[in-house]
Amino acid sequence: MDLASLPPPSRTFSSDNSAGVHPRVLSALAEANEGHALAYGYDAVTRRADERFADLFGRQVDVYYVWSGTGANVMSLTTLLGPAQAVVCTEGSHINVDETGAPERIAGAKLIDLPTPDGKLRPDQLDALAHAIGVEHHAQPGVVSITQSTELGTLYSPDELGALSERAHALGMLVHLDGARIANATAALGGTAEALRSFTVDAGVDVISFGGTKNGMMYGEAVVYLDRSLARAAKYVRKQVTQLPSKMRYISAQFEALLDDGLWIDNARHANELAGQLYKAVAEIPGIELDGPPAVNSLYPRLPRPAIGALQAWSPFYDWDEANRQVRWMASWDTTSDDVERFAAGVRQALDG
Amino acid sequence: MDLASLPPPSRTFSSDNSAGVHPRVLSALAEANEGHALAYGYDAVTRRADERFADLFGRQVDVYYVWSGTGANVMSLTTLLGPAQAVVCTEGSHINVDETGAPERIAGAKLIDLPTPDGKLRPDQLDALAHAIGVEHHAQPGVVSITQSTELGTLYSPDELGALSERAHALGMLVHLDGARIANATAALGGTAEALRSFTVDAGVDVISFGGTKNGMMYGEAVVYLDRSLARAAKYVRKQVTQLPSKMRYISAQFEALLDDGLWIDNARHANELAGQLYKAVAEIPGIELDGPPAVNSLYPRLPRPAIGALQAWSPFYDWDEANRQVRWMASWDTTSDDVERFAAGVRQALDG
Amino acid sequence: MDLASLPPPSRTFSSDNSAGVHPRVLSALAEANEGHALAYGYDAVTRRADERFADLFGRQVDVYYVWSGTGANVMSLTTLLGPAQAVVCTEGSHINVDETGAPERIAGAKLIDLPTPDGKLRPDQLDALAHAIGVEHHAQPGVVSITQSTELGTLYSPDELGALSERAHALGMLVHLDGARIANATAALGGTAEALRSFTVDAGVDVISFGGTKNGMMYGEAVVYLDRSLARAAKYVRKQVTQLPSKMRYISAQFEALLDDGLWIDNARHANELAGQLYKAVAEIPGIELDGPPAVNSLYPRLPRPAIGALQAWSPFYDWDEANRQVRWMASWDTTSDDVERFAAGVRQALDG
C-alpha cells in the first residue's frame, strides 16, 4: 500500500469545486473589465446573458444571477413558499444536509425529507403526504425540490421528472430543481438544448437553480423562473437573502461565456466522460465495490478503510458515508486522462498493497 | 443647459460599485487559477490572506471571507445577537434602509434606528435606550452597528468611536463596524495601519465588515472578528446565511493583492482625493449647494431639479434625497482628473444654461 | 406629600390588564365546562361565537381566536405579508416597542416606524414611502398597521381611517388594525355596531386584532378577517405562530358572553367614563399637566418627579415617558367612582404636600 513512490494526479478527484476557472471564462472576466457599468445588473452584459438563457430555454424566462448554490436554493424556496408551508425533498438532498439549516432559518420553512435509495423522489411519496394537506397541525407541502443530477450521481429521466411534477402540481405544490450540476445532467441526457428542455420546461419544472461554479466558472449561479409569474417578488427576495451581486457584470459575463457555443455542455460532457474513464480504470481492481458506470461525473466506491486513509493522504477526496466505507470521486471540466491514469494507479497500489 | 455637445466623463460618478477591477487584483485572479485547490477556504491562498489581515491589525484576528457587504453585515449580526436582542443603528444606515430587511429576516432581530444629522451615533443616544434594558416587553439592545466612513460621507474620529464603544460595552452591547468603505476612512484618517487600528482595535470595535468590492475588487468582503471569542459559531453561520464561497481562493487572492504594498489604501486615497478635486471644481458654480469639502469619496450636493435630470441623462448618478433635490456624486479608485474636469464642465453647463 | 394616612383605591389605575374577569364571563366559563368538546375549535360554542362576530360586522367574516394581543398582531402580519415586505406603523405602536421584536422574528419583516405626535398615521406619510416601492434595495411596504384606540389614548375618526386605508390600498398595501382596545374606540365613537363598522368595514380595514383580555375577559383575542380572501393560510399560520388554543371552547365562550347584549361596549364605555371622571377630579390640581379630557380610558399626565414616586409606592401605575415626567393612568371595566375619588385624593395630597 506504499503510495509514496507514485506521483499523484495534478488535479484531484475531490470535487468540481476544487477545479479552477475555464480559460474562456477568465477571458470574459477580463473583457468585462472595461470602464464603468451600472451596478446590480443594470448593464449591457447582463442583458446579453439574459438573452442567452432565453435562447437556451426557447422562451422568455426570468433570470436572477446570484452568488452561490445555497443562495440560489434559498432564494428559490423563499419566493415559492407561503407561511406555514414546507419543502418536500430527499433525505440526502443538498438543501437538507449540506446547507447548515439555511432553508429553515431564511425561508422559515420545514423540510420534509423523504428516504430514497437513489436520490430520486417518486410520485407515490408525494401521495403519502396528502393526508397532511388541509390539516392545521402540519406544515403544508408547498414545494417539491429535486436535484438533477442528484447528490448520488443519478439522473431523473424526463418522464420520471414529468410524472413527479404532475403529481406535485395536482397536490398544489410547485416544483424546484436544484441544478448545481444541471450541465452534467444535460450532457448525459443528450447534450443539447432540447435535452435540457425535456427535463425542465417540458417536464413542468417551475424554477431552477442553474449551476455555474462547478462547471468552470469562478463563482455565480442563476435562478431561472420558467413560470415567470412566480418571480414577482424575486428581485426583492434576492437582495433580502444577501444574494444580489453589486458588480453584476462579472457574473453575467461568465454565464455569457459558458453559454456561448455550448461551452457549458462541453465542460460537463468532459467531466462525465472522465468519470467514465475512471470507472473503467478501477472497476476491476480487487477490493473496490462499485455499483456500475457513472451516470454523470462522480463515483461512490466502497473501499477497505486502510486504503481510504492512505489514498486521501496521497491525493485528497471526501468521505461520503463513513460508516459504510464509502467515498466520493468526482471528475471536473479540467480533469485529464493523465489524472485518471495516475489516480487509478494509486488506487491499484492501495488495494493491492 | 444643453449638454449634448459636451463629452461625458469616461467613468461615471454614480457609485464605487460602478468601477471595474484594479489590474493588480485581476492579475491575482489569473495567478490563483492554477490547478486544483480545496474548496471553502482550505487552501494556501486563503491562509496567506489571513496572515495579511493579522499583520494589518497587529494581532491574531479571525477572518471570514464572504460574498457581499449585506452578507458581511448579516453574518456579523447573526453571530453577535441572541434571541430577543436588537441592533442599534442610525436611521440612514445601510442595514436599515438598503438591505431589504435582510437583518430582520435572517438575524431575526429588530433594528432600533436612531435619528442623526450626520450619520453618526452619539453615546447619549445609547443612554436613552437604557430604560428598555431588563424590561421584557422590549427587544434588548445587543449590538451597536455603526458605519465608517458613514453613509453620509462623514467620519467618526477615533475618540468619538472609542467613546461610543465604551458606552455600548458599559450597557452590555457589542460593537459592529460596517466598513464597506473602511479603506476610505483609513485613508482619510492617516492612511496607515496605525490609523486603521486607531478607530477599530484601539477604539473597542468587536467585529468589522471589511469592504473589498468598492475598493477595486471584483467581489468579496471579509468579516473580521477582533474579539475572537465572538467567532465561535462564525463558520457555521457563514454557511447558513449563504455567504460561504466554494472556490474561496479567488476571494482570498483578491484580498491578498489589495493588502499587498498598501494598494487598498492607495486606491481609497485616490478616490478621496478625486472627490476633493470635484468639490473644488464645482463648489463655486452658482446654483449648487454643498456643505464643504468631502471627508472621503462622495459629495451630496443640492441642485435645481431640472439640472438634476439633465445631468443624470448625460452621465448617470443617483438621487440621494429627492424631496430635498439632493444627489450623490462618488469618486472611485479609477476616477481620473479628466473625468472630474469633464463632469464639472457638465455641471457648470447645466447650472449656467 | 405624606400618603400613608390615605387609603389607596381598591383597584389600581395601572392597566386594564390588572383588572379581573367580568362575572358574566366567569359564568360563561363555568357553563362551557360541561362534558367533552372537540379541541381546536371544532365545537358548538365556537360556532356560536363566530355567528356573534358575523352579526356584529353585518357580514360573513373569518374569525380566528388566539391567546394574546401580541399573538393576534403577529398572526395578522404573518398572513398578510410576503417575503421582503415591511410593515408601516407609528414609532410608539405596540408592535414596534412593546412586543420584544416578535413581528421581526416571527413574521420576518422590517417595521418602518414613522414619527407622529398623537399616535396616528397620516396618508401623506404613506406617500413619502412611495419612492421605495419597486426599488430592490428597500423592504417593500406591504401592510399599514394602525392602532384604534391608539397607544396614546387617541382616536382616528372614521373619515381619517378611511382616507388612510384608501391611500394604503392605492399604494398596494393592506390595512391591519390593532384593536386591543377596539371596544373603547367603539364606545367613544357611538357605542353601536354601526360605530364599529364605520371605522372598520366601511373604512376599508382588511384585518383586525380584536381585543378581549383588556375588556373583562380572562384571556383571548380574535383575529377577524374582514377581507376573507386574506385568510387562506390563516388556520395554518395560527398554529405555526403558537396561537392555536387546544381547549378552544373556553375562549369562544368568553367572546360569546362579551358580545352578548352589548356587554363588550358597556364594559368599555364604563372604563372610558371613569377615565373621564378621573380627569375631572384631577385636572385642576396645581402641578399636574394634562392635555385635555381623555378620548378613551387613559390619561397621560405629567407630574413632578417626587410626586410620581410617592404615588406609585402608594398605588401602582406605569411610567410612560420617564424623561418627560409623564405617566399613564388607566381605568378598567371594573373601576368604581370610589376608586377615582380615592386616587384623586392621593394625587392632590402628593401635589399639595
Place this chain on the structure above:
Amino acid sequence: MDLASLPPPSRTFSSDNSAGVHPRVLSALAEANEGHALAYGYDAVTRRADERFADLFGRQVDVYYVWSGTGANVMSLTTLLGPAQAVVCTEGSHINVDETGAPERIAGAKLIDLPTPDGKLRPDQLDALAHAIGVEHHAQPGVVSITQSTELGTLYSPDELGALSERAHALGMLVHLDGARIANATAALGGTAEALRSFTVDAGVDVISFGGTKNGMMYGEAVVYLDRSLARAAKYVRKQVTQLPSKMRYISAQFEALLDDGLWIDNARHANELAGQLYKAVAEIPGIELDGPPAVNSLYPRLPRPAIGALQAWSPFYDWDEANRQVRWMASWDTTSDDVERFAAGVRQALDG
C-alpha cells in the same frame, strides 16, 4: 355493526384535550378573580405557584408560565439554541409533525428527525450524528428534544433517559423534555415527586415543557429550567414568541391548584388507569390488534377499516396511522368506568357486527 341502538359514552376517547377543567382548577380561577393584580406575573399567586414548582423538584428552578404546549416547546428551543444549531428529535415527535413548522420558523432551526419504532431516542443515534459536529456544511446538533411520555404512549425509564442525557451532554448538546403528558409519565413511574425527579433532575434534563392543559387545566403550560443558567434570556424570549400571558394570575392559580395535594398526579393516574381498563375491556375482542397494555393513558389499536368509520361516527376519535388502520383512544382525568364500558360495548358491536 349497527351502533345506533347503543348509547355512546358521555366523554369521548378522542383526546385529553377534549376533556373539561377539573372542578378544583375552576374554583381556583374564581378565587383568583379578586380585585386587581399586576400583569405579566408580578403578582402573589404567581409567586406561590413558583414555590410549588420548587418544592416539587426539590430545588430552585426558573419557571415561565406560557399559553400552550407548542408555545412551551418553541420557547424552550429558542432559548437553548444558537444560530446554525439543530434540534435532534424523533420522526413522530410533536415538534416535528404537529406544530406546523413552528420550531423552524420561530427558533429558525433545523429539526433532525430520527426514525424510532417506539417514540424513544437511543444514545447510539446521537453518536451517529457526531460526524456532523464541527463541519460547517451541517447544522450543528445543539439540543436533543425527547417526549415523556412519548407520542406513542411509551415511557423512557429513568436509566434510559439518564443515558441519553449523558451522551447528549458529552456531545455538547442540551436536553429538552416535552412533558405535555409529564404527569402521566410521573404517575406511571411511581406517582411521587421522587419519580418525577428520577427522570428529570436526576437524569440530567435541562429544560422541561411541563404540561397542564391535558391534565385538567383550562389552559397553560410551564417552561421549567432545571439548569437555571439557561434561563438568562427566557423572559424576553417568552414575550417574543408570543407566549407571555398578561393576566398571568389565572394561569398560576391553575398550576397552584393542580400541584396542591397531588391533584396533578391523581388526575394522571386516573387517566392511566382508565386506559388500562379500556385495554382489558377490548383486548380480547376478535378483530382488534393491540400491542399490550398501555404504559400511560392511550391505546393505538389497529381495526378493520369499516369498523373505524362506524365507531368514529358514533363517538369521535382520531386516526393515528391511516395507512395501517391504526387509531388512537385516549383516556382523560374525567373518564369514568361507565364511559369505558359503553365504549367497549360499541367496539364489540362494531367488530362483531
